[in-house]
């Protein structure tokens with residue numbers, strides 16, 4: 001049988017290789033480290049965790065990432081098995097001894113007779129064969145260039161500039177209202193495409209003060225580049241002048257407060273729909289380098305967002321990722337070159353766990369293909385299915401930015417309460433449904 005080739009032995013590529021070998025299909029895993037390094041990786045080991053040593057919450061009832069852990073464990077995931085083996089005490093989170101973890105992943109892959117690990121950088125997308133590209137946020141420059149030549153220059157970003165994303169049902173619509181600027185749009189839906197949060201002068205001034213005082217994160221060494229064009233962090237805009245934001249993303253023009261039509265807002269924060277389900281909204285133009293704790297505090301000062309719950313907070317990072325909603329099919333294959341499947345952070349998911357989960361899925365799909373079968377993704381009601389659905393079509397392609405797994409990606413259940421107060425009932429219902437549907441997907445293979 002022809003082997004499946006994988007480029008990149010990170011979190012995604014390692015998991016993909018394991019799944020393929022377990023399915024009885026040979027694999028060649030190509031990894032450029034340690035010969036060619038990145039600014040973040042320190043070793044030549046597989047599945048190196050470049051920053052924190054946490055796989056986040058392990059609660060598979062109340063937390064979407066915990067549910068993803070559950071699904072990966074049940075699908076014989078190598079990353080979860082090694083994380084469990086090298087777990088460190090960390091309350092409800094799954095923290096690991098990072099060196100022991102990566103060494104254990106490397107040893108398990110080396111011990112697997114169907115896996116061959118080959119050193120060296122792959123600098124061009126291969127023309128034929130069954131390939132998985134899992135080169136991560138720091139994809140080498142040469143390969144990135146080759147990806148761009150096949151997908152188009154705008155299709156592979158080098159930085160993410162993530163504006164915070166809010167769960168729609170936690171926005172206070174007795175303060176906010178739906179309206180596009182100048183009521184633009186051909187349909188009623190388009191004319192109501194944005195959610196607007198109004199500010200008085202005092203609220204605006206207090207907001208600017210909080211932005212200026214908030215704690216910020218620094219770029220990693222080697223991370224900076226010409227990212228600033230068109231995606232200045234809001235705190236940098238505020239530093240350039242107290243009025244800058246009011247003439248930029250917070251300009252109040254072309255909008256009428258539906259609750260108080262006579263009152264002109266001094267500034268307006270706009271939120272734009274982020275997924276087809278309409279469960280998530282991003283705050284327009286609000287990319288930021290503020291620390292996570294500071295972001296929650298500052299953004300809850302926005303009228304209408306005082307009780308907001310965030311599906312993900314903002315950030316700006318060096319990050320190579322595809323515009324997957326336009327480029328990939330639901331089997332994670334490049335539409336234009338279906339012999340190439342993408343997995344991991346380069347597909348536009350964010351985080352160790354999400355990257356490994358996409359590796360697991362791509363691995364199973366590639367192995368099925370090698371055996372002449374077709375494996376559909378798990379249902380959108382599962383954590384893995386919700387995530388892959390988001391990146392391959394559910395997300396808005398125009399504003400696509402990397403995404404963590406979160407309950408906002410799950411289709412709502414009709415009979416459970418929405419909003420922050422409903423979480424106690426809603427989350428267990430989501431995770432129970434996910435477990436049932438994921439088990440059915442596994443059983444059908």
Ligand SMILES: Cc1cc2nc3c(=O)[nH]c(=O)nc-3n(C[C@H](O)[C@H](O)[C@H](O)COP(=O)(O)OP(=O)(O)OC[C@H]3O[C@@H](n4cnc5c(N)ncnc54)[C@H](O)[C@@H]3O)c2cc1C
Nearest residue numbers: 008010011012032051052122135136140344345351352355
């Ligand atoms: C600086 C930084 C900090 C991060 N911190 C966190 C964090 O704290 N928590 C978190 O959950 N996520 C974090 N992430 C995000 C992300 O989850 C991780 O980067 C994760 O490792 C992604 O998994 P991956 O398998 O997609 O990519 P990686 O784990 O990066 O694996 C990709 C592999 O491909 C190899 N490669 C690249 N190009 C080539 C080529 N041309 N030929 C051969 N091999 C190649 C690389 O050497 C690497 O081993 C961080 C990302 C960065 C850049």
